[in-house]
Amino acid sequence: MTTSPTTTATAAGASSATAASSKAATTTTTTTDAAAATSYELPWVEKYRPQRLDDVVGNRATIERLKAIQHDGNCPHLLISGLPGIGKTTSVHCLAHALLGDAYREGVLELNASDERGIDVVRNKIKTFAQKKVSLPPGRHKIIILDEADSMTPGAQQALRRTMEIYSSTTRFAFACNQSSKIIEPIQSRCAILRFAKVRDEEILKRLLEICEMEGVEYNDEGLAAIIFTTEGDMRQAINNLQSTYTGLGFVNQENVFKVCDQPHPHLVRAILESCRAADIDAAMDRLDEIWSKGYSAVDIVTTLFRVAKTLDSLSEAVKLDFIREIGWTHIKVLEGVSTNVQLGGLLARLCRLNMNAKLFEL
Ligand SMILES: Nc1ncnc2c1ncn2[C@@H]1O[C@H](COP(=O)(O)OP(=O)(O)OP(=O)(O)O)[C@@H](O)[C@H]1O
Numbered sequence: 001m002t003t004s005p006t007t008t009a010t011a012a013g014a015s016s017a018t019a020a021s022s023k024a025a026t027t028t029t030t031t032t033d034a035a036a037a038t039s040y041e042l043p044w045v046e047k048y049r050p051q052r053l054d055d056v057v058g059n060r061a062t063i064e065r066l067k068a069i070q071h072d073g074n075c076p077h078l079l080i081s082g083l084p085g086i087g088k089t090t091s092v093h094c095l096a097h098a099l100l101g102d103a104y105r106e107g108v109l110e111l112n113a114s115d116e117r118g119i120d121v122v123r124n125k126i127k128t129f130a131q132k133k134v135s136l137p138p139g140r141h142k143i144i145i146l147d148e149a150d151s152m153t154p155g156a157q158q159a160l161r162r163t164m165e166i167y168s169s170t171t172r173f174a175f176a177c178n179q180s181s182k183i184i185e186p187i188q189s190r191c192a193i194l195r196f197a198k199v200r201d202e203e204i205l206k207r208l209l210e211i212c213e214m215e216g217v218e219y220n221d222e223g224l225a226a227i228i229f230t231t232e233g234d235m236r237q238a239i240n241n242l243q244s245t246y247t248g249l250g251f252v253n254q255e256n257v258f259k260v261c262d263q264p265h266p267h268l269v270r271a272i273l274e275s276c277r278a279a280d281i282d283a284a285m286d287r288l289d290e291i292w293s294k295g296y297s298a299v300d301i302v303t304t305l306f307r308v309a310k311t312l313d314s315l316s317e318a319v320k321l322d323f324i325r326e327i328g329w330t331h332i333k334v335l336e337g338v339s340t341n342v343q344l345g346g347l348l349a350r351l352c353r354l355n356m357n358a359k360l361f362e363l
């Protein structure tokens, strides 16, 4: 996907403004100075928040549906669900901007988890807004955005049912949430449901490269790959990690990324898995102890084991599947509360066993 001219223009405008202000402040720019100069500006996640649906990366099919609504102008009630940091709130605001234009300020009421959203608010604030007269472009409706709607109490959600119907000639509701199951059925049935999936790695990479270029970030390919490894489809975290690494350490390479993101280094984790493949339990345990002594939790280690195992080419397909199954079982046990070193040691023993002659274990 290519960046649309608007994003490039806005972002380029923003970065040239930054460049101008930092030039005024300092005349000599070494890498550290450059990093220091950027440390007080807007977080990049906000600076590069897409302004138009075309600028939202990934989830093409869902974005196309939103664009169809934008062209049609008649917005149904919407429920957008998906994991954190993948563009839900951004997309709802882009749609509202596109539909209402200059009337956006007057015509949109946003309530998120930081606002009080109990039954009283639904009764008063939402109803008052729904009754308010606002001049909008012809054929358009006021929009009430209920962000992080899964944190609304069921009582408050119940109170919305009739409100949504009574004011539907003038007002549309857009819900955004992480878990659609926490939205009561009657509201789900009143909405067009859109699901956002994780952003794909290559799409995140493309966006990171654009930001690197606009911000003049110094990086190498392994550094960006490490950022993508640590974020697992969460665009917000990818951009935040890029900014933290660059502003903190001045160069985005693998070493710096893992220092800043503080996750078990995949090289060490890979070494554990390689030792298990060679059925060398002593070496595997030594490496596990090394990671454990750095203070990582069992969840950190087990999730990194999974991510590395998934991409470990030295394992045959069958062994890889066995490894992933064992890691999955251990993940369940860790989440159930048994998150000790012994639990992880047990996992490594089972992984080693998979690579040993089964006859050795016959009684
Ligand atoms: N698909 C995307 N394309 C471009 N930028 C994105 C995308 N998703 C997230 N971002 C970046 O991450 C920031 C946060 O995105 P957004 O607020 O839309 O996340 P969200 O899906 O609403 O997450 P949450 O569930 O935590 O509310 C945006 O400001 C933007 O910089």
Ligand SMILES: [Mg+2]
Residues within 6 Å of the ligand: 088, 089, 090, 147, 148, 176
């Ligand atoms: Mg959001």
